[in-house]
Structure formats: C-alpha cells, structure tokens
Amino acid sequence: MFRQLDVVRIKTSSPEHGLDAGARGVVVQIYEAPGLGYEIEVADEDGRTRYQGAFAPEDLEPW
Structure with a gap:
C-alpha cells in the first residue's frame, strides 16, 4: 500500500494520456x-x- 506523496512508477502505458510504461508519478x-x-x-x-488520474494498485510499483 502506498502513502500520500509516495513516488511511484506506472507499470502500463496509457498512450491516450501520453504516458509510457515506467512513467514516474506522485500519489x-x-x-x-x-x-x-x-x-x-x-x-x-x-x-x-x-x-x-486514478490508478488501481496493480498498475503501480514503488519508484
């Protein structure tokens, strides 16, 4: 489980939003x-x- 302000990696790409797999984000x-x-x-x-945007836990991993 992540906490607010944790840095995460998005595991899947989302071309419609301009995100590649591996993009870094913040909760x-x-x-x-x-x-x-x-x-x-x-x-x-x-x-x-x-x-x-919103992501399911399985779409994220720790940075």
Whole structure:
C-alpha cells in the first residue's frame, strides 16, 4: 500500500494520456471505496502537470 506523496512508477502505458510504461508519478490522493485506488500526478521536468488520474494498485510499483 502506498502513502500520500509516495513516488511511484506506472507499470502500463496509457498512450491516450501520453504516458509510457515506467512513467514516474506522485500519489496525491488515496481512495478506499468502492475499492483501493490512487490518484497519481505525473509532471514534466519543469514541474507542470502532464497528467493526473486514478490508478488501481496493480498498475503501480514503488519508484
């Protein structure tokens, strides 16, 4: 289980959102219902948000 502000790696690509497998993100929210999930923010080199969205635990791994 991840905690808020943990750095994670996204295990699967999401071309429709411009994310490659292995993209680094930060946990910004944890959802516990109806099932465990995480809101992840992925930023560019300048700190601007590239994507923010929800992921299932199996789609993430520790950075």
